[in-house]
Amino acid sequence: xxxxxxxxxxxxxxxxxxxxxxxxxxxxxxxxxxxxxxxxxxxxxxxxxxxxxxxxxxxxxxxxxxxxxxxxxxxxxxxxxxxxxxxxxxxxxxxxxxxxxxxxxxxxxxxxxxxxxxxxxxxxxxxxxxxxxxxxxxxxxxxxxxxxxxxxxxxxxxxxxxxxxxxxxxxxxxxxxxxxxxxxxxxxxxxxxxxxxxxxxxxxxxxxxxxxxxxxxxxxxxxxxxxxxxxxxxxxxxxxxxxxxxxxxxxxxxxxxxxxxxxxxxxxxxxxxxxxxxxxxxxxxxxxxxxxxxxxxxxxxxxxxxxxxxxxxxxxxxxxxxxxxxxxxxxx
Numbered sequence: 397x398x399x400x401x402x403x404x405x406x407x408x409x410x411x412x413x414x415x416x417x418x419x420x421x422x423x424x425x426x427x428x429x430x431x432x433x434x435x436x437x438x439x440x441x442x443x444x445x446x447x448x449x450x451x452x453x454x455x456x457x458x459x460x461x462x463x464x465x466x467x468x469x470x471x472x473x474x475x476x477x478x479x480x481x482x483x484x485x486x487x488x489x490x491x492x493x494x495x496x497x498x499x500x501x502x503x504x505x506x507x508x509x510x511x512x513x514x515x516x517x518x519x520x521x522x523x524x525x526x527x528x529x530x531x532x533x534x535x536x537x538x539x540x541x542x543x544x545x546x547x548x549x550x551x552x553x554x555x556x557x558x559x560x561x562x563x564x565x566x567x568x569x570x571x572x573x574x575x576x577x578x579x580x581x582x583x584x585x586x587x588x589x590x591x592x593x594x595x596x597x598x599x600x601x602x603x604x605x606x607x608x609x610x611x612x613x614x615x616x617x618x619x620x621x622x623x624x625x626x627x628x629x630x631x632x633x634x635x636x637x638x639x640x641x642x643x644x645x646x647x648x649x650x651x652x653x654x655x656x657x658x659x660x661x662x663x664x665x666x667x668x669x670x671x672x673x674x675x676x677x678x679x680x681x682x683x684x685x686x687x688x689x690x691x692x693x694x695x696x697x698x699x700x701x702x703x704x705x706x707x708x709x710x711x712x713x714x715x716x717x718x719x720x721x722x723x724x725x726x727x728x
Contacts (some may be wrong), residue, residue: 400530400565402490402556402582407564472504476705481541483691487575488537489566490582491532498544499535499660502679508550509566518549526553528662532669533581533677535660540681543669544688547575552582559723560584564592566622571600576687580609580626581673584620593620601625601695605689608680610672622647627683627699631655631675640679642706646654650702652678707710
């Protein structure tokens with residue numbers, strides 16, 4: 397059985413169009429859909445088309461390929477100058493997200509991976525969480541980036557059940573819609589999905605969709621967090637919920653608080669829980685804040701901004717003063 401496990405232990409309709417930033421059958425029993433299709437699905441833009449491959453540049457120079465770069469004068473600011481994630485679309489690929497939860501707020505759209513005969517399909521769904529895990533992740537994102545837009549793709553069922561094929565189908569759909577940030581607090585240990593997941597995360601990287609992926613809680617190989625095209629996250633044991641660290645010894649690139657994290661849960665409730673799953677949405681929320689301040693950033697630039705803002709990265713005071721200028725404020 398190819399189980400998908402949340403890191404904490406463990407052409408369908410698309411989301412509403414927003415301006416661009418800067419301008420296989422299942423191998424085990426599929427997760428049962430928790431809800432019926434929404435009667436009035438959001439308007440559907442066409443999925444992003446792959447760009448033509450460019451192997452070399454001949455007959456053109458710098459004047460033919462100008463790039464309007466961001467003003468990066470404040471990327472060393474750990475608060476990202478008080479950015480709140482406005483206009484950034486964050487997709488939670490997980491167990492669904494509970495509607496009207498006080499720690500999550502508005503959900504812009506929900507979909508679920510379901511069986512369609514012998515195939516898997518993504519269909520509109522109610523705002524429903526099968527086990528609480530997705531709502532927990534969404535609540536952390538909302539705390540960090542209170543003005544971002546949250547969407548949900550359900551790939552897990554009750555008791556965190558799912559398959560590698562469902563994870564792959566849900567992630568592929570999210571990437572095709574061009575979400576700005578995709579939170580993946582889960583992974584699969586099945587190596588037969590590794591190459592397809594690698595190609596998919598590369599596609600996301602090149603189209604500027606930031607995939608933030610949880611490392612497994614135990615020292616085992618799992619995917620997609622192992623790939624350099626994603627932002628991989630583990631947890632630290634510090635008490636400060638707003639502190640993140642850079643890891644000088646990848647493959648895990650960043651650490652955030654994953655111990656005794658206050659999260660939203662089923663039935664409008666909350667609890668405290670532990671695991672890499674709940675460190676990951678903190679970094680996803682930071683990515684949303686960065687992109688709301690610097691919407692033209694590429695994925696590798698977002699990684700650079702996270703690096704410069706990490707508490708253990710010591711930027712020379714003179715350089716930081718030059719980069720940051722006036723201090724920013726955290727969202728309130």
